[in-house]
Amino acid sequence: MTRATLSATLQPLPTLDRARQVTSALAHYIADVQLKAGDRLPAERELMATLAVGRSTIREAIRHFQALGVIETRKGSGTYLLRPISPDTVHLPLSLDTTRLRDVLLQTLQVRRGIECEAGMVAAQMRTADDLVIIEDKLVTMETVHLEKGSSGPEDLAFHLAVYDATHNPLFRQILEQMRESFEHFWASPFDRKDFARRSFPFHRTLFDAIAAQDPEGARRETLKILAVVEEDIKEMSQ
Known part of the structure; x- marks a missing residue:
């Protein structure tokens, strides 16, 4: 996958709430490029460069998807989709009004x-x-x-x-x-x-x-x- 293809669907993110935004961006990306079960996700360094976030933020988002059982990381190989997801089907973190x-x-x-x-x-x-x-x-x-x-x-x-x-x-x-x-x-x-x-x-x-x-x-x-x-x-x- 070329950097141009990746950049066509993923853009640098603002600074607020980065991990959640990475999670949302990846869900959109998976749906937009129609990744299927077994397909490999972009490498960490590609996501870091394209989204303009640090490694820890990318890994936090990856851990979230792992907890949901939709991706797996294979040592020495990469991160793979276990089942197709989209922003409409993957449950993003819930939140409440923390001012109260x-x-x-x-x-x-x-x-x-x-x-x-x-x-x-x-x-x-x-x-x-x-x-x-x-x-x-x-x-x-x-x-x-x-x-x-x-x-x-x-x-x-x-x-x-x-x-x-x-x-x-x-x-x-x-x-x-x-x-x-x-x-x-x-x-x-x-x-x-x-x-x-x-x-x-x-x-x-x-x-x-x-x-x-x-x-x-x-x-x-x-x-x-x-x-x-x-x-x-x-x-x-x-x-």
């Missing part, structure tokens, strides 16, 4: 409650011994950071992602990827309070225990305890 943080967190919590309760129950049924090793490793890291710093943002997210992966249903992680912008507010010291949801910390261990014991109802119960603390803190700290 309290409302955003409560709305996101409603979605989390349904997804995470179900994910915990499915993980308890489907988890393997290898899954338990990964979940506990993320949990121990979270516990260590929490005890040292009093908070554990990225580590908390890594624990929940490991639970999602233990369901062996890729849709759970894909849904989280769709709402990552909104969900990340839960792991970014909302209201500038590092102690946000600190009281939920012990229930992560009991959630792991329920998953290890293959106890779906127990996993649901412990997840609800975590989210109840989160809801209480949102309402209290936003007053």
